[in-house]
Amino acid sequence: MSKLHKMPIVVGLIGLLACALILEYSVDAGWVMQLVVPRPSDTILAFPEVQADMDLFGNFFVTLAMTAAATLLALIIGVPFGYFLYRNTRYGVAYEGWLAAAFAAPTVLLYPLFLVIFGRSHATLIAMGFIPGAIPIIIQTRQGLLGVSKTLLNVGRSFNVSERDMFWKIQLPSAVPTIFTGIRIGVMYTLVNIVAIEYLIDFGGLGRIVSEMYFRFDTPGTYASIIAVVFVSVFFYWGFGRVEKWLRPV
Amino acid sequence: MADILEIKKVSKTYNADSDNPVVALDGVDLNVAEGEFVSIIGPSGCGKSTLFNVIGGLIDDHHGEVLIEGRPVDGAHKDVGVVFQEESTFPWRTTLDNVAFPLEIEGVGKEERDALARKFIKLVGLDGFENHFPAQLSGGMKQRTAVARTLAYEPRIMLLDEPFGALDEQTRMLLGDKMLEIWSALNQTMLLITHNITEAVQLSDRVVVMSYRPGTIKEIINIELPRPRSSEVISTPEFGTYVGKLWTLLREEASRGMEEAEAEIAAT
Numbered sequence: 001m002s003k004l005h006k007m008p009i010v011v012g013l014i015g016l017l018a019c020a021l022i023l024e025y026s027v028d029a030g031w032v033m034q035l036v037v038p039r040p041s042d043t044i045l046a047f048p049e050v051q052a053d054m055d056l057f058g059n060f061f062v063t064l065a066m067t068a069a070a071t072l073l074a075l076i077i078g079v080p081f082g083y084f085l086y087r088n089t090r091y092g093v094a095y096e097g098w099l100a101a102a103f104a105a106p107t108v109l110l111y112p113l114f115l116v117i118f119g120r121s122h123a124t125l126i127a128m129g130f131i132p133g134a135i136p137i138i139i140q141t142r143q144g145l146l147g148v149s150k151t152l153l154n155v156g157r158s159f160n161v162s163e164r165d166m167f168w169k170i171q172l173p174s175a176v177p178t179i180f181t182g183i184r185i186g187v188m189y190t191l192v193n194i195v196a197i198e199y200l201i202d203f204g205g206l207g208r209i210v211s212e213m214y215f216r217f218d219t220p221g222t223y224a225s226i227i228a229v230v231f232v233s234v235f236f237y238w239g240f241g242r243v244e245k246w247l248r249p250v
Numbered sequence: 251m252a253d254i255l256e257i258k259k260v261s262k263t264y265n266a267d268s269d270n271p272v273v274a275l276d277g278v279d280l281n282v283a284e285g286e287f288v289s290i291i292g293p294s295g296c297g298k299s300t301l302f303n304v305i306g307g308l309i310d311d312h313h314g315e316v317l318i319e320g321r322p323v324d325g326a327h328k329d330v331g332v333v334f335q336e337e338s339t340f341p342w343r344t345t346l347d348n349v350a351f352p353l354e355i356e357g358v359g360k361e362e363r364d365a366l367a368r369k370f371i372k373l374v375g376l377d378g379f380e381n382h383f384p385a386q387l388s389g390g391m392k393q394r395t396a397v398a399r400t401l402a403y404e405p406r407i408m409l410l411d412e413p414f415g416a417l418d419e420q421t422r423m424l425l426g427d428k429m430l431e432i433w434s435a436l437n438q439t440m441l442l443i444t445h446n447i448t449e450a451v452q453l454s455d456r457v458v459v460m461s462y463r464p465g466t467i468k469e470i471i472n473i474e475l476p477r478p479r480s481s482e483v484i485s486t487p488e489f490g491t492y493v494g495k496l497w498t499l500l501r502e503e504a505s506r507g508m509e510e511a512e513a514e515i516a517a518t
């Protein structure tokens with residue numbers, strides 16, 4: 001096996017660097033309009049400026065915290081609700097289609113309603129992030145529980161496990177990979193929704209900075225703050241990967 | 251020896267209310283003495299696993315009765331442990347935690363249950379693999395983990411549903427020896443489902459031959475080979491006689507089973 005295969009991070013970074021260099025050259029050559037896409041080097045240089053001007057780093061944590069709170073809420077409500085739909089087959093069958101449809105709806109457009117209820121506040125951000133985050137968790141929790149091997153359930157029954165142990169020690173761990181697929185999808189939608197609302201209502205973390213940079217026609221600054229959003233998403237992707245690995249080591 | 255297990259007129263029909271009910275068991279009677287090793291052999295689909303599910307209390311819509319020490323079974327029973335035919339280890343638990351599972355459920359403390367689990371892991375010959383996950387074990391090792399886990403429950407009656415079905419002949423023979431070792435060490439009553447005639451004769455006091463649908467008991471053969479036995483007994487002439495006898499009985503059932511299954515496929 002080549003050394004490269006063992007270092008996915010290095011390979012990824014090399015790829016990223018190559019793309020950046022190509023882009024840099026393309027902008028220089030005038031193939032790409034600099035007003036639309038800045039030079040990657042300008043974007044990098046914009047980081048300290050945006051930091052000095054608008055505290056990029058601090059706002060990174062604001063968006064991260066909003067996303068974490070919304071995702072936590074989505075988990076606390078989504079997993080039990082998924083379990084409920086699994087236990088009550090009739091509700092499960094009845095609501096699954098509606099849930100999937102609701103997931104496809106651009107709930108972000110409902111923000112004026114939420115503004116009325118929660119005002120221009122963190123609560124609006126969390127509530128709007130929660131909706132698209134909870135739906136895939138509900139759906140995947142139900143699917144994961146439906147997919148638990150009948151044999152494993154019989155193992156539990158043959159050892160006389162209580163309903164509680166059956167859930168915590170057999171059903172939930174069995175369903176973990178499926179539920180985590182839902183969490184991964186959910187957290188991305190949560191983040192996108194939160195940043196979009198921050199942008200729209202000019203409140204909160206990175207979305208607000210993107211909006212500010214945009215209205216100043218500061219293209220490198222806009223890109224720098226968008227890249228900060230990408231880092232939030234990378235953080236959650238990595239974090240949930242770690243948690244899943246901890247729950248299901250193999 | 252008193253009968254620890256009595257199966258009385260047990261019948262089970264799947265999809266009883268539908269257009270095509272499947273009569274899996276029809277009036278099965280069987281008594282098993284404490285400490286006995288009984289094998290059950292019969293064509294695929296004849297209801298062997300169904301019978302175990304009834305004994306283990308995992309099916310409740312059957313007819314007839316199962317008694318353990320004279321008391322009727324209703325639901326899963328502390329005295330009955332099942333090793334399932336399908337892959338049944340928990341993929342997210344190490345060998346040690348898999349085997350300790352029934353003890354954990356019973357509320358045995360961590361240290362004590364780990365010590366007990368280690369004992370049973372050693373008994374099935376998996377020492378050194380305590381911290382491996384099932385995905386890191388071979389098929390036979392996973393099945394041995396499942397056997398150890400059920401042993402750790404310390405049931406008086408072990409139901410083994412083809413635990414070594416997917417293994418090659420040599421490994422199966424050696425594991426057969428292992429099972430005999432465990433059986434004599436723990437003094438349990440063992441019921442073993444197998445497709446393998448050699449294995450049945452090698453291990454058992456009695457071999458129960460089941461007929462294809464509806465599943466009934468066709469014949470019970472007493473195996474009067476001296477104990478302790480090991481896989482070496484296979485090369486004796488008496489052994490061959492038993493194998494021949496069982497093979498004749500089974501061939502009739504198996505070919506009838508195949509024909510019926512083919513007819514069924516053709517009909518659909």
Ligand SMILES: Nc1ncnc2c1ncn2[C@@H]1O[C@H](COP(=O)(O)OP(=O)(O)OP(=O)(O)O)[C@@H](O)[C@H]1O
Binds near residue numbers: 274293296297299
């Ligand atoms: N849950 C179920 N629903 C409907 N039919 C079933 C079910 N389980 C088993 N059957 C049917 O009952 C019959 C007996 O099944 P069983 O699993 O007991 O057979 P078996 O003797 O264990 O077969 P094998 O040796 O292949 O494991 C089969 O014809 C099967 O199709």
Ligand SMILES: [Mg+2]
Binds near residue numbers: 298411
């Ligand atoms: Mg079977």
